[in-house]
Amino acid sequence: MELRMPALRRAVPVCRSLARAWLDGQHIHDDDTRYLMLLVLSELCTNAIQYSAGTRVTCRIWRSEDLLHIEVHDRGGSASVPRVRHPGGEQEHGRGLELVATFSSRWGRRIEADSSCTVWAAVPLAAGVPPRLAP
Numbered sequence: 367m368e369l370r371m372p373a374l375r376r377a378v379p380v381c382r383s384l385a386r387a388w389l390d391g392q393h394i395h396d397d398d399t400r401y402l403m404l405l406v407l408s409e410l411c412t413n414a415i416q417y418s419a420g421t422r423v424t425c426r427i428w429r430s431e432d433l434l435h436i437e438v439h440d441r442g443g444s445a446s447v448p449r450v451r452h453p454g455g456e457q458e459h460g461r462g463l464e465l466v467a468t469f470s471s472r473w474g475r476r477i478e479a480d481s482s483c484t485v486w487a488a489v490p491l492a493a494g495v496p497p498r499l500a501p
Contacts (some may be wrong), residue, residue, distance in 0.1 A: 369425045373415045373440065381411055381425055392429060396492040398401060402469045403427075403434050403489045409466050410438040418483065433471065433488040435501050444483030 367388045371377040384500050390399055407425065414423045420441025427436050463485075466473050470487035477483050 370475065371423055371425070373418060373423050375412070375415055375419050377423070378408055378411045380417070382408055384455070385425075385427060388427060394429075394434070394491070397436070399492045400490065403428075403436065406466050406487050406489055407436050410436060410487065411464070413463065414438045414440040414483070429491070432453045434491060435486065435488050437484055437486040439484040440482060441484050458491070482498055493499050 369381055369384060371381060371383075385404060385407055386400070389403065394400060394403075394454070407427070411423060411425060418440035420431040422441060426435075426437040426439075430437070463473075466485075466487050473485070473487035473489050475483060475485045
């Protein structure tokens with residue numbers, strides 16, 4: 367699934383809603399898997415919107431045999447490189463990539479020459495999730 371959306375915070379819940387529908391279509395009904403995937407997706411989208419100077423964000427979601435893959439691409443324009451922060455207990459912001467790192471099996475980022483950025487993560491499928499159906 368690929369979604370192109372405006373870089374607006376109100377687009378994040380729409381992205382989550384469409385991702386839920388995609389999970390349904392993939393027969394992924396395990397609550398824990400769905401929760402983690404939607405959490406990681408939300409954090410990646412929110413970070414791209416908050417820290418990029420671009421006006422559009424692209425989200426891609428696909429599955430392999432045992433993982434859900436999430437990529438969020440922004441057009442860049444920010445001097446900061448996405449990185450895990452460890453904010454103090456009183457801070458309300460700065461935990462997005464820390465959550466992504468904690469709840470995904472792996473994650474990373476690619477910065478392109480045009481300063482666009484893709485941050486990706488992989489969330490494990492639960493043992494009870496049926497294998498991918500052939501198209």
